[in-house]
Amino acid sequence: MKSFQCRVCGGALFFENSVCVTCGSALGFSREEREIVPVDAVGRYVDAEGLIWHVCRNLNLSGCTWLARLEGGQCSSCDLTRVRPADSDLEGLANFVPAERAKRHLLVELDRLGLGGSLGGLAFDLLSSTLQPVVTGHVDGVITIDLAESDAAHREGLREQLAEPYRTLLGHFRHEIGHFFQWKLVTDGTTLERFRELFGDESEDYQDAIDRHYVEGAPADWATAHISTYATMHPFEDFAETWAHMMHIFDTVDTAIAYGLIEEHAFIGMRALVVDEWMPLSTALNVVNRSMGKDDLYPFTIPAPVLDKLEFTASLLPSR
Structure with missing residues (x-):
């Protein structure tokens, strides 16, 4: 920012x-x-x-x-919201406010990445789970967000239940927009071929993959080739998780530049950005958080296969 x-x-x-x-x-x-x-x-x-x-x-x-x-x-951000809580749903409306704030942050970052003009077919259903269950996800351009994720206590409870190191509302938006851009940009030719080399065969049955993941969990060696345990579920989820981390990295580095923490220079590629800028910056920010008695800001490591995946997602962007 x-x-x-x-x-x-x-x-x-x-x-x-x-x-x-x-x-x-x-x-x-x-x-x-x-x-x-x-x-x-x-x-x-x-x-x-x-x-x-x-x-x-x-x-x-x-x-x-x-x-x-x-x-x-x-405005153009509000135009993208297809469904919101009813006026009578006071809890849902309270959770609607931070969800819309996260969506606006997402859109500004997409503009910064040159993707603001590539949002045709995108819509958001921001649904309250006050009265019925809601599943966060993406289908054919429609991103659904469970507004209960706006509640810190609810979100932290799920994070601990699922043994996740990180769970934020903005993170959900970045993950789901990753599904949207995979749906739009990874369709055929050399792009799809490279996708399969890095992430695997996307034709694997998605529901079977979900069922297996929640029964068996992630493979013991997941950290050697994936950014998170959730990324091991299916190639689609691996891509979306990688895309979200690409956005985490770009936005945090841009913010650090804006506030004078690191110097601005020409973009020389995703690999160099991660190795030369992001790794030192995230390490320093983690130590700052520890100095305040808080958890690491970025509790992840980036092995070489994930770096290759990040390069692929960045290659789908217009020139920076």
């Missing part, structure tokens, strides 16, 4: 700010400019071309700070 400054007073801003805490100016996020901009008393912003933008109508519903093209309309 980049570093933002208020255009009115120069004060520091963060991605979700709707008001500058220094000068009190009302704010909105311009996706086109990738900047937080000041809005007037009725929530309008006039860009450099004279176009008028308006604060998203969902500001008070989901905390959305993005700008919409039409007055009383919703």
Whole structure:
């Protein structure tokens, strides 16, 4: 995430700010400019071309700070949400707010990676499991998120139950968007051939793979070729887990650059980024967390086969 400054007073801003805490100016996020901009008393912003933008109508519903093209309309992020909790579902609506915040973070990162124009066919069903079970997943362009994952206690309980080192709402979005891009970008030719070399035969029955994983668990040597135990379930899950970690790495490195922790330089490939930048940075951040008595920020190791997989996922991106 980049570093933002208020255009009115120069004060520091963060991605979700709707008001500058220094000068009190009302704010909105311009996706086109990738900047937080000041809005007037009725929530309008006039860009450099004279176009008028308006604060998203969902500001008070989901905390959305993005700008919409039409007055009383919703922004491009909210347009992607196909289903949300009913107005009467107060618990679901409370969990809807952090889910939409994570989705907006995801979209900004996809824009940064050059993928913002490749989202045709994508939709999100953000469903409350207050009344019925919800399964997080991706099918034919539709990403379903169980909003219970917004609740820290629920999420931590599942993390411990499943013996996972890491589980976050943003991580779910990054994993599921990995399924979406595998569905769109890994279809035939040399790309599919290389996918099979790295991840395995995707035609393996998915339900059989799930059943086997939850009965037998991951192979004893899983860490030699996979980023997580979940990645061992099926080639689709291996790809999605790898894609999520690619996004973890790019976003955290970009944030470290924005805040002066490491120097910015031309992108010279995923392998060099991981070895020369990410490994030293994540090690340092892990030690910082330990200094605060917290768990490691990045509790993973990257063996050589995973590095090859990360290179493959990065090769699917437009040029950085």
